[in-house]
Amino acid sequence: MDEIEKRLRDASDSCVSNYLEWRKSERESETRERLQDSIHELRKVASRLEIEMAISEREEMAQRPIPIPPHRSKRERNGQSQQAQGYDEDMVGNMDPGPRVQRGGPQIRRSRRRSPSSDNAGNE
Numbered sequence: 001m002d003e004i005e006k007r008l009r010d011a012s013d014s015c016v017s018n019y020l021e022w023r024k025s026e027r028e029s030e031t032r033e034r035l036q037d038s039i040h041e042l043r044k045v046a047s048r049l050e051i052e053m054a055i056s057e058r059e060e061m062a063q064r065p066i067p068i069p070p071h072r073s074k075r076e077r078n079g080q081s082q083q084a085q086g087y088d089e090d091m092v093g094n095m096d097p098g099p100r101v102q103r104g105g106p107q108i109r110r111s112r113r114r115s116p117s118s119d120n121a122g123n124e
Contacts, residue, residue: 004049011042 015038022031 004045004052007045008049011038011045014038015042 015035018031018035018038022028022035025031
């Protein structure tokens with residue numbers, strides 16, 4: 001029997017016996033304290049068990065490494081790979097980029113500057 005299993009059995013047995021004692025005499029503070037202590041110990045064992053499970057999952061993931069994708073420069077540059085990406089050599093030059101989208105805030109229209117002759121014409 002490993003350490004966690006032994007601690008889990010001992011803590012759960014202690015918790016059950018302290019619970020039964022507490023149910024008989026709920027008003028006694030000593031039985032309540034013993035039950036609280038055994039519940040606390042049970043929580044500690046459960047936490048240790050969760051940690052062990054997480055370590056096991058991490059080790060399992062380390063055994064199955066994530067494949068590293070090839071760099072873009074190493075990929076094939078033939079027509080099939082470009083078509084798979086949505087490009088066709090015949091259509092690249094004929095592609096309509098669609099409507100242009102303006103980025104940023106509202107565009108401010110600037111008025112044209114008046115020529116000096118038009119300024120004087122209105123004042124005379």
